[in-house]
Each structure stands twice: as structure tokens, then as C-alpha cells.
Amino acid sequence: MESKVAVVGAGQSKYGESVDKSVKELFLDAYIELINSVDNGLEPREINAVYIGSLGSGGFQLGNLSALMAEYVGLPGVHAVRIENACSSSGFAFIEACLAIMSGMYDVVIAGGVEKMRDVSSLKAKYWLGVSGDTEYERLAGMTFAGLYAIMANRHMHDYGTTREQLSMVAVKNHKNAFLNPKAQFQNKITLEKAMNSPMVAYPLNLFDCCPTTDGASAVLLCKAEIAKKFTDSPVYVAGFGTGTDYLALHDRETITSLKAAVLAAREAYKKAGIKPKDVDVAEVHDCFTIAEIIAYEDLGFCERGEGGKFIEEGLSSMEGEIPVNLSGGLKAKGHPIGATGTGQVYEIFNQLRKTVQKPARQVKDAEIGLTHNVGGSGGTAAVTVFKV
Amino acid sequence: MVLGVVNYGVYVPKYRIKAEEYIKVWGRFSARGVKEKAVADLDEDVMSMGLGSAEQAIEGVDLRDIKVLSFASTTPPYTEKLLSSFLIEGLGLNKNIFVSEHLSSTRSGTEALISCLSYLKSMGEGLGLVVASDSPSTNMQNDLEHGFGSSATSLLLGFQNVIAEFEGASTYVSEVPGERFKPKNSSKVEDLGLKGYCFTSFMENVNGSLKVLLDKLGRMPSDYNHFIVQQFNGRDPLRAALKLGFAKDQLTAGLLAPLLGDVGTCSTLISFSKVLEEAKPEEKILIVSYGSGAGSDALSFKVTQEPVNKGKVSSALNNKEYIDYLTYLKLKEAIV
Amino acid sequence: MAYVSVPLYKRTIPQRYGLVGLRCKKCGWINFPPKGVCKNCKESLDFEKVKLSGKGTIYSYTVISAAAAPPEFSKQEKYGGTYVVALVDLDEGPRIVAQLTDCKPGEVKIGMRVKAVLRRIYEDEGVIRYGFKFKPQEEDLNG
Numbered sequence: 001m002e003s004k005v006a007v008v009g010a011g012q013s014k015y016g017e018s019v020d021k022s023v024k025e026l027f028l029d030a031y032i033e034l035i036n037s038v039d040n041g042l043e044p045r046e047i048n049a050v051y052i053g054s055l056g057s058g059g060f061q062l063g064n065l066s067a068l069m070a071e072y073v074g075l076p077g078v079h080a081v082r083i084e085n086a087c088s089s090s091g092f093a094f095i096e097a098c099l100a101i102m103s104g105m106y107d108v109v110i111a112g113g114v115e116k117m118r119d120v121s122s123l124k125a126k127y128w129l130g131v132s133g134d135t136e137y138e139r140l141a142g143m144t145f146a147g148l149y150a151i152m153a154n155r156h157m158h159d160y161g162t163t164r165e166q167l168s169m170v171a172v173k174n175h176k177n178a179f180l181n182p183k184a185q186f187q188n189k190i191t192l193e194k195a196m197n198s199p200m201v202a203y204p205l206n207l208f209d210c211c212p213t214t215d216g217a218s219a220v221l222l223c224k225a226e227i228a229k230k231f232t233d234s235p236v237y238v239a240g241f242g243t244g245t246d247y248l249a250l251h252d253r254e255t256i257t258s259l260k261a262a263v264l265a266a267r268e269a270y271k272k273a274g275i276k277p278k279d280v281d282v283a284e285v286h287d288c289f290t291i292a293e294i295i296a297y298e299d300l301g302f303c304e305r306g307e308g309g310k311f312i313e314e315g316l317s318s319m320e321g322e323i324p325v326n327l328s329g330g331l332k333a334k335g336h337p338i339g340a341t342g343t344g345q346v347y348e349i350f351n352q353l354r355k356t357v358q359k360p361a362r363q364v365k366d367a368e369i370g371l372t373h374n375v376g377g378s379g380g381t382a383a384v385t386v387f388k389v
Numbered sequence: 390m391v392l393g394v395v396n397y398g399v400y401v402p403k404y405r406i407k408a409e410e411y412i413k414v415w416g417r418f419s420a421r422g423v424k425e426k427a428v429a430d431l432d433e434d435v436m437s438m439g440l441g442s443a444e445q446a447i448e449g450v451d452l453r454d455i456k457v458l459s460f461a462s463t464t465p466p467y468t469e470k471l472l473s474s475f476l477i478e479g480l481g482l483n484k485n486i487f488v489s490e491h492l493s494s495t496r497s498g499t500e501a502l503i504s505c506l507s508y509l510k511s512m513g514e515g516l517g518l519v520v521a522s523d524s525p526s527t528n529m530q531n532d533l534e535h536g537f538g539s540s541a542t543s544l545l546l547g548f549q550n551v552i553a554e555f556e557g558a559s560t561y562v563s564e565v566p567g568e569r570f571k572p573k574n575s576s577k578v579e580d581l582g583l584k585g586y587c588f589t590s591f592m593e594n595v596n597g598s599l600k601v602l603l604d605k606l607g608r609m610p611s612d613y614n615h616f617i618v619q620q621f622n623g624r625d626p627l628r629a630a631l632k633l634g635f636a637k638d639q640l641t642a643g644l645l646a647p648l649l650g651d652v653g654t655c656s657t658l659i660s661f662s663k664v665l666e667e668a669k670p671e672e673k674i675l676i677v678s679y680g681s682g683a684g685s686d687a688l689s690f691k692v693t694q695e696p697v698n699k700g701k702v703s704s705a706l707n708n709k710e711y712i713d714y715l716t717y718l719k720l721k722e723a724i725v
Numbered sequence: 726m727a728y729v730s731v732p733l734y735k736r737t738i739p740q741r742y743g744l745v746g747l748r749c750k751k752c753g754w755i756n757f758p759p760k761g762v763c764k765n766c767k768e769s770l771d772f773e774k775v776k777l778s779g780k781g782t783i784y785s786y787t788v789i790s791a792a793a794a795p796p797e798f799s800k801q802e803k804y805g806g807t808y809v810v811a812l813v814d815l816d817e818g819p820r821i822v823a824q825l826t827d828c829k830p831g832e833v834k835i836g837m838r839v840k841a842v843l844r845r846i847y848e849d850e851g852v853i854r855y856g857f858k859f860k861p862q863e864e865d866l867n868g
Contacts, residue, residue, distance in 0.1 A: 134822075136737060137758060140729055140846060140856060141810050141822045142789060142798040150787035151812060158785070158835050203788035203830070251812055251820040252764070256785065403827060431805045432826055432844035432858065440843050466853055475855070479742040479843050481776060719804040 003237035005098045006228035007387070009038040009221035010347040015335035016185040017118040018215040023060065024072040026217035027052075027114050030340075031073040034110070034219045037356075039232040042221065048106035049079035051097045053090030053113035054339030060116060069114060079106070084339075087288060089113055090218065091342030091374025091383035095241050097222050107227060112219030113340035125213055134249030146210050146289065148250060148378040150202035153291035156257045157204065160306035162294060164204060168195035169312045170290035171208040171332055177319065178329025180362040185214055185335030209290040211330075216337030218344035234389065236353050239275070239369070241385040242268025248380040257306075259379035262286075262299040266373070266384045270301075273369075273386035277301030280323055280386070281367035282352050284345035286375040287330040293317075296373055297325070300384070324364050327352060342374040342383065353389045392510055393551035393690065396698075397662040398445025400438045400522075400541040401649065401705040404428040410714040411535055420536030422623020426650025428712065428720055429524050429539040435462045436472065438541035439522030440479045445701055446543035447480060447518060454547075455482055456515035457508045459501035461491040463653045464524050464576070476520060491654075495569075495619060496680025497521070498654040503558050503686060505546055517546040523653030527577040529723050533569070536622050537578075538650025542659040552696050553665055553674065556689040557606055561597030565590040568681035587681070588625070592632065594685035595619075595677050599633065602675075602687040610634040613689075614672040617660045619679040620646035642667050648706060654680075661690075666702045668692040731852055741856040742843055744779050746819060747772035757819035777817050779841030779857065784820060786811035788830040797847045809833050813859055827860040838862040 011033030013026040021029070035042055052066040061068055066080035083093040090113025097111035117125060138148065156162045172192050178184035190208065198207040221231075228235035244264030250256050270276065277300055285300065287293035294308035302323050303311040311317055317325035328334045328348040331341060349370035351357045370387040407425045411418040420426075429438065439460065447455065460473045473488035489504045491497035498521035505517040522541035527534045546555075568587050569580045580587070595618065603609065610616070616639040620626045623646045630640050643660035645652075652659060657678045664674055674690045718724050737758070739745040746757030749772060754765030757777060763769045788809050794802035801808065809825040811833070825833060826844055839859035846854040 135729060136733065138822050139795065140734075140741075140854065141824050142794055142801070142808060142846075143810050143822060144789055144793055144795060146793060147787045147789050147810055151785045151810070154787060154835070155785035155812075200788070200790045201793050202790060205787075249822065251822045256812070430826070431801055432846070434845050434853075437842075437844050437855065475742070478738055479855075481743050722800070722804055724804075 003225050003239055003388070005101050005222055005238040006225045006235035007220050007238065007346065007350050008223055008228055008231040008235050009034045009042065010219070010350040011037060012183055012218040012344055012347045013216050014183050015214050015216040015337060021215070023114040023116045023217065024068065026116070026215060027069045027112065027219065028073055030112060030217040030219040034221055038221060040230065042231060044074055046108050047075055047078060047110055049097070049100055049109045050075060051081055051083055051093040051109065051111045053083045053093035053342055054115060055084060055086055055089060060119065069112070085381040086376035087286065087336070087338050088342055088374040088376030088381045088383050089339040091345070091372065091385070092243065092381070094220065094343055094346055094385065095243060095383055098238055098241060101222060101224050108221070108223045110219055110221055111343055112217065113343050114217040115337035115339040116215050117213040117337065118215050137249055137251065144202060145378065146202040146205055149289035149291050150205040151250065152256045152295065153204055156291060156295065159257055160309065162309035164196065165192065166294065166309035166313050167205070167209055167290040168192055170287060170293045171195045173312065173318055174287060174326050174330040174332040177327050177362065178333030180359045181329050181334055182358055184329040184333055185212055186329070186333045205289055205291065211288045211332050211336040214335035214337040216335060216340045216344065218340045218347050220343050220346045220350065234354050236350050236387050236389055239386040239388040240269045240272025241383065242266065242272065243381070243383045245381050246379055248377060250378060258295060259299055259375060259382060261379050261382035262296065262373060262375055262384065265382040266300050269384040269386050273388070275369060275386060279369055280371045281369050282327065282349065282364045283323055283325045283371040283373065284328060284348050285325055285330070285373040286341070287326060287332050288336055288375070290332065292375065293325065293330065300371070300373060319364070327362055327364060342372070345372040345374060346385070349387050353387060390513070390548045391551050391554050391693070392506065392548055393546065393554040393693065394544050394665065395516065395547040395550050395552065396446050396448070396545040396696065397665055398442040398543040399659055399662050399702050399705045400441035401427050402429045402433050402438065402539055403708055403710050404430060404712050404720065405709045406712055406714065406717050410717070414714045418535050419532035420622045420650060421625070422647055423536050423650050424623070424647045426536065426538035427540050427652070428717060431720060433539070434466055435464055435522040435524050435541065436466060436475045438539065439520040439543070440476055442522065442541040443476060443480055443518060443520050443543040446545040448698070450516060450545065452480070452482055454516045455486060455518055456512060457487045457505055457517040458482065459489045459491065459505040459517070459519045461497040461501035461519070461521040461654045462523050463492065463495060463497060464526065465492055494680025494682055494684065495654045495656065496678045496684050496686060498656070498658045499676065499678035499686035499688060502544065502658065502688065506555055506558070509546055514548060519544045519546065519658070521655045521658045523655040525578055525651065525653040526721065527579065529718070529721070533578055533580060536651040538652045540649050540652040540655050540659050542655055542662045544658060544662070552694050553690040553692050556691055557602055558686060558688040559598050559601040559605065560684065560686050561594050561601070562684040563590070563594055563597070565681070565683040568683060570681060590683045591679055592629065594683045595629065595679055596633065598685040598687040599677055602689060606689055612673060613639060613675040615642055615664045615668060615674045616640055617643040617657055617664060617674065617676045619677065620644065620656045620660070621651045623647040663702045665692070665696060666699055670694055729854070734854055744777040744841055744857060746775050746777050746817070748775045755818050757815070757821060777815055777819070780862065781813040781815040781839055781859070783833065783835055783837045783839060784812040784814045785835060786825070786833050797849050801847060811859060813839055823856070824858045825860065826858040832861070
């Protein structure tokens with residue numbers, strides 16, 4: 001597929017607990033970095049539309065959130081829409097922005113995401129974290145998000161022999177990567193022993209298998225491919241994208257050891273991009289729990305079904321490996337500000353492919369093709385996008 | 390046509406606490422003759438226990454034949470709201486049947502049984518289901534609490550395949566304030582510690598219902614193989630039985646308070662289920678209940694055949710797991 | 726919020742109390758919980774009610790740790806500690822999620838036989854939610 005859309009700028013707030021900043025101010029941080037990242041400059045009035053992904057920011061602003069974000073950064077009057085697909089909200093906001101450009105309607109569009117999770121009490125946060133699974137049955141069984149991924153992990157371990165150690169290896173790798181990411185929520189390395197021995201959250205997943213709750217915002221600038229060079233000499237092109245949906249409840253799905261929504265999304269994205277899984281040089285995948293990253297390796301075709309545990313164990317997803325995965329630290333260590341995660345992944349791939357990551361030690365070598373994999377809920381939605389330089 | 394009991398079911402929660410656990414904590418245990426008692430888990434209440442016992446009682450019957458449902462408890466989960474509706478939906482019974490709910494005292498179990506029998510008698514056909522389920526509670530400091538246990542039992546009544554024929558019933562009621570009671574807006578049982586006053590009332594009411602029934606049937610206490618009396622603890626039933634002219638061995642088969650504690654309005658009927666499981670054809674069973682405030686029902690049954698599916702009561706009594714007092718406090722949500 | 730309102734709960738009482746599923750009249754597939762259109766043939770809206778046996782086999786499970794439960798389960802978790810949530814393959818075909826009861830987390834295994842029992846789930850706004858849980862089938866506990 002000939003690329004019709006390019007990414008020419010990207011910004012991301014610091015992820016973590018932002019006691020002093022609201023979602024508006026976090027979005028402003030991302031927006032300012034985005035504007036500054038446009039090599040040849042951008043006049044804000046050139047922006048036609050803003051697509052914002054958000055789950056609900058803890059109920060702070062459920063309505064008209066996108067217009068609020070736009071007006072706060074000086075863009076009143078633009079076409080502004082909020083996209084909600086749980087944890088994949090801004091992965092989908094990005095694709096909606098692509099579609100808007102591909103339709104010919106708009107030339108220059110912002111896709112972004114925001115979430116404020118840490119303003120809400122721990123009680124309310126538990127309410128919020130449970131909103132994207134199946135409410136009628138899973139919630140009434142006392143299920144939690146960690147529980148859903150734990151039940152997948154348990155079966156994955158049963159069917160394929162995936163080990164407890166392999167789960168923890170994902171956490172260790174992503175913490176190691178986040179150590180080099182100044183914008184990550186956790187910038188500390190952890191040992192395998194520490195990861196293995198952390199308190200159980202939902203058997204077989206322990207605390208270090210789980211991503212944190214995070215405040216954060218991210219935003220990327222997309223434009224029609226033909227005008228990309230006006231903004232920068234090194235645009236990153238959207239080579240292909242795909243989305244998928246599935247039954248919300250795990251009990252309704254064909255399988256719980258794979259996310260069918262992600263398989264569908266990946267198949268479509270590869271087809272459109274005209275590449276094979278092994279062509280990917282660097283990937284940001286949705287590791288809300290360590291098992292999710294192992295399943296992602298398989299769903300994305302980085303390895304055979306059931307071989308995800310070996311893929312991490314053999315170091316194939318490390319910085320030096322075959323396909324470095326989550327060099328940003330991933331959701332696990334960079335943080336997971338739900339609605340901001342998808343375009344946060346694009347921010348990382350944009351910088352990796354342009355060789356502009358903040359700390360050179362985290363820069364992948366000779367990468368030309370990047371991929372983002374953003375999953376909503378426990379796999380009810382998924383968006384996969386392939387990028388190339 | 391013979392009206393009587395067709396089947397029975399019991400539900401005893403698996404947890405038990407022994408009297409010794411109380412003695413360890415409080416230095417004493419006030420429920421005389423109770424060795425251990427049944428304790429409901431956090432997800433068990435009188436509705437779920439009642440349903441569990443009813444499932445056993447209705448096994449194998451065409452649910453469309455059940456025409457009446459009578460429910461009894463002194464510890465309903467709501468003080469206003471229909472309760473039998475839960476059983477109708479959970480068991481899949483016809484929604485057009487008559488239901489009655491008996492909630493005011495430990496006599497309510499036999500009250501429900503008489504109500505159901507009367508309704509069936511007037512219809513002349515069909516099946517009736519009686520569900521008695523109770524889990525009395527009060528403050529942990531209250532001596533009454535020591536004896537309180539949890540259990541449920543159900544009786545399926547009808548005209549065909551009867552295992553125990555109903556022979557007659559009588560009731561005695563007298564105004565006795567200040568015995569065991571729950572004040573308005575409280576879920577905790579209280580009493581005034583008037584032991585002699587309460588036992589006198591107990592004897593007056595129980596005697597009052599028994600005498601009328603025995604006279605009506607032309608029977609003597611010794612005509613009965615089994616005597617079942619309301620069991621607030623494990624010792625008073627024997628004391629009362631002897632005073633009423635019964636012998637210890639008539640009481641033995643139905644004496645469950647030593648194993649279950651005071652299971653409130655379920656007491657006489659779960660003992661009845663236990664006796665039905667062991668009784669032989671032609672044996673006679675006399676039941677007498679007591680409820681504070683006060684009233685008593687007496688009912689007489691004659692065993693006609695052994696139940697088909699035996700062992701339900703013994704397996705419920707034997708399926709147990711002992712807990713300590715701290716766990717007990719948690720299950721009672723008494724640590725706040 | 727992920728909140729099961731009383732009317733939403735009430736509409737599902739036949740499933741929660743009585744395990745009533747919908748059998749597709751076209752393809753025979755048992756839909757439990759019910760779907761608007763048959764999950765199997767994706768064509769028919771014509772169903773008949775069927776009461777499931779409640780017997781099944783554990784497909785997978787997790788143990789929700791103390792302090793990790795949703796707020797409406799915090800009382801259960803405080804007094805009862807950890808609890809098990811399982812995916813159970815019912816003998817009639819459907820897979821369903823529910824808590825396990827009457828067993829200790831350490832006893833649970835994939836492949837274990839279980840049967841449904843109706844229990845109290847939680848109380849919210851003074852209204853009790855009842856629903857099915859699963860407990861080990863006796864033969865499985867006895868080996």
C-alpha cells in the first residue's frame with residue numbers, strides 16, 4: 001500500500017502521578033512537545049481536527065473532553081472528537097485521524113489521548129478499572145482486570161508450559177528499558193528475584209506482572225503524505241493499519257490464550273503494509289500485564305503460537321534481540337494512562353524510527369519498520385499500526 | 390386419600406464451631422448440651438440454604454404439580470419484601486401458586502407446615518413445599534448467641550407416594566411479653582434473662598397444644614416412637630420431655646441441637662427430616678414447636694414407608710469443617 | 726462506572742438463579758448467557774428456554790487477592806480473604822465465569838468437576854445480589 005498518511009510530530013507528557021497537573025495541563029505538555037518536534041515549524045491554525053482518546057479520566061470530564069483539550073491549547077473551533085475504546089482509545093483515535101486524512105477531508109490532524117487516574121481515590125479507581133470488561137457477568141463474579149489476564153495466563157501456562165519465570169522476565173526487561181526513558185513512570189531496574197517474589201494480585205499474576213495506574217497525555221501530528229516534507233525532512237509514514245473486535249467476556253470467546261481482536265488487527269495491518277511479522281524492526285505492544293506481552297508476541301506472529309514464553313526467555317524481544325519490544329518500558333514500566341497509551345506508543349515508534357529518542361542508549365539501531373499494538377479492555381478491541389521511514 | 394410428607398431435604402452449612410472454642414475465648418459456653426453448631430459461610434443465608442434444602446425435597450417431581458409454597462424463618466434477609474419469590478425463581482416453580490411466609494417466631498416452621506397442609510387439604514390434590522430456614526443472631530456478648538446455629542430443611546407434601554401420613558394438629562397461644570424478642574428496627578435477638586419465666590411459658594404452651602392433639606387422637610405419650618420438641622439447647626428438650634411424660638429414647642433420633650445448635654424455626658422440622666430418614670413403617674412421630682411470645686403447634690404423623698433416597702440428613706450432618714472463634718467472628722461480620 | 730444496577734441485575738435473574746439458557750431453534754446451539762442473535766449460526770433470533778444442569782469442568786481460574794477486589798466485593802474479601810473466579814465449561818456446552826465456593830484456593834485445578842449452587846454474591850444499596858457460584862462435585866473431592 002502506498003502511504004497516504006505521515007506522522008510529522010509527536011509529544012508526550014511525563015507519565016506517572018502528576019499531582020500538580022490536570023488532564024488539560026498534561027495535554028498541553030504533550031502538545032508543546034509536538035509543536036516543537038515539527039522540524040520546519042507548524043502554525044497552529046493549520047490544524048484541521050483533533051481526535052482524543054480517553055476512557056473517562058476518572059469521571060472528571062465525561063462529555064466534550066476533546067473540545068476542552070483543543071480549546072485549552074489554543075485550538076477552539078477545530079473539528080474535535082473523543083474516541084473511546086477503553087485502553088485502545090488513542091490507538092483508535094490515531095486510526096480515525098488517518099481515515100479523516102485518507103478521505104480527503106482534512107490535511108493536518110492531531111491524534112492524542114489523555115487520562116488522569118491518580119486523582120481518584122483508590123476505591124473509585126477500582127470502579128474505573130473495571131469498566132471495560134463484561135459488566136453483567138465478569139464483574140458480578142468479582143472479577144478484576146488483573147484477574148482476567150490471570151485467567152488467560154493460567155490457561156496459557158497449562159496449555160503451552162509458559163512459566164512463572166518467563167512472565168517475570170517481561171517485567172524485568174521492560175523495567176530495564178524504562179530505566180533509560182526519562183518520561184517513564186518507573187525508572188528503576190528490577191531483578192528477576194524481586195519480580196518473582198512480589199505479592200500476588202491475582203494468581204498466577206503478582207504485583208510486578210501488572211502495569212501501574214498512571215496520569216499522562218500524548219499527541220501526534222498526522223498529515224497527508226504529499227505534504228509531509230513541508231513539515232520535516234524525515235517523516236514517518238503509516239504503512240498500514242488494522243483493527244479488530246471480539247466478545248467482551250472471556251467466556252464468550254473461542255480462545256483465551258490469544259486475543260482474536262489483535263490477531264485480526266495484525267493480519268489486516270501486515271496485509272496493508274505488505275510486510276511479514278519478521279520484517280518488523282521495533283514494536284511497542286500492549287503489556288498491561290506481562291502475560292499480555294507474551295500473548296502479543298504470538299498474536300503478532302513474532303513467534304509461533306505457544307512460543308511466547310521462549311521468545312522472552314531467549315532474549316528475542318530485548319534491545320539486542322530479533323525484534324526489540326517495548327523499548328519505552330511498555331505499559332508495565334513507562335506507565336499506562338489508559339486513553340493516552342495508544343498515541344504514546346506512536347510517540348515512541350516515531351522517535352525510534354527517526355533516531356530521536358531522548359537517551360541514545362535506548363535508540364534501536366537501523367530500524368526502518370515499526371509497529372504499535374494497542375488493546376482495549378481484556379481484548380474486546382485492538383488496533384495495530386505499521387510505520388516505516 | 391392420604392395426605393402427608395412425600396419427601397424431605399436438608400441443608401447444613403459445612404462450617405462447625407465447637408463449644409470449646411467459646412470456652413477458650415469467654416471462659417464458658419452458655420448453650421447447655423450443645424457440643425458444636427453449624428455456621429453459615431459469608432455467601433450462605435436463609436434464602437440460599439432454604440433453596441439448597443428444597444432442591445433435595447423436590448428432586449424427581451414434576452414442578453408443575455407444586456401448588457403451594459410456605460416459607461418460614463425468623464431471620465429473613467429483608468424485613469419487608471416477598472421472600473418466597475426467590476425460591477419460586479431459583480427452583481423454577483410455577484409463578485401462579487399460592488405462597489405464605491411465616492416469620493415471627495421459632496414456631497413459624499410448624500406454622501408453615503400446618504398452613505401448607507391445610508391448603509393442600511382444601512385443594513384435595515397436588516404437592517406443597519414447606520421451606521424452613523434460619524440463622525438466628527445477636528451480639529457476641531449475649532449468652533443467647535452461644536447456641537445460635539444455621540440450617541434449613543424442606544418438606545414436600547402431597548397425596549401420593551406418602552412416606553409419613555399427617556394425622557392431626559393443634560395449636561395453643563398465650564400472651565407472654567418479654568421472652569425472646571427482636572425490638573423494632575433491630576436484627577438482634579434479645580431476652581431479659583428471665584429463665585424461670587420463660588420455661589414456665591414454654592411448658593404452658595407446649596402442654597396446651599399437646600394435650601388437645603393427644604385427646605383428639607386418643608393417644609398417650611407412650612404411643613409415640615419419636616417425640617420432637619423445640620430445641621433451644623441440647624439439655625432443656627430432655628427436661629421438658631420428661632416433664633411431659635415422654636422417655637429419653639423417644640427423643641434421641643430427633644435431637645439435633647447438640648450438633649447444630651439452636652437453629653430457630655428450622656429446629657422441629659429438621660429434626661423431623663432426621664427422624665423420617667431413620668423411622669420404620671407404622672412408627673408414630675409427634676412434633677411440638679414453641680415460639681416466644683408465645684405459642685406452640687403439635688402435629689402427629691404416622692410413617693407409611695421408608696424414604697426412597699436415604700442418607701441426605703446423615704451426609705449433611707457429617708460434611709463438616711471446624712473453625713476457630715476468630716474465623717467465626719469474621720463469618721458473622723462481627724469485627725467492624 | 727462498572728456498576729450492575731438493580732434493573733440490569735433483575736433482567737438476568739432467570740440466568741443467575743436458574744441457569745436458564747436459550748437454545749437456538751435453527752442450529753440447536755445453547756446460548757448462555759443469552760445473545761440477541763444466536764452466537765453460533767449468527768442468523769436466528771428464535772430461541773427456546775432450556776434449564777442447564779449446572780455441572781461442568783474448570784477451564785481456567787484465578788485467585789483474587791485480598792485488597793484487589795472490586796469495591797462491591799470488599800466486604801467478602803475482608804472477611805473471607807482471597808476468592809477464586811473460574812471459567813467453567815458447562816456440560817451442555819456454554820462456558821461461563823463465576824466464583825468458586827466451598828473449596829480452598831489451593832485445592833482448585835484446571836479440569837476439576839464442579840456444580841452450580843445459588844449463593845449470595847454481595848449487597849449494595851441494601852439490595853442483595855444472589856447468583857450462581859460453583860462448588861467441587863463430591864466425587865472430585867473424594868478423588
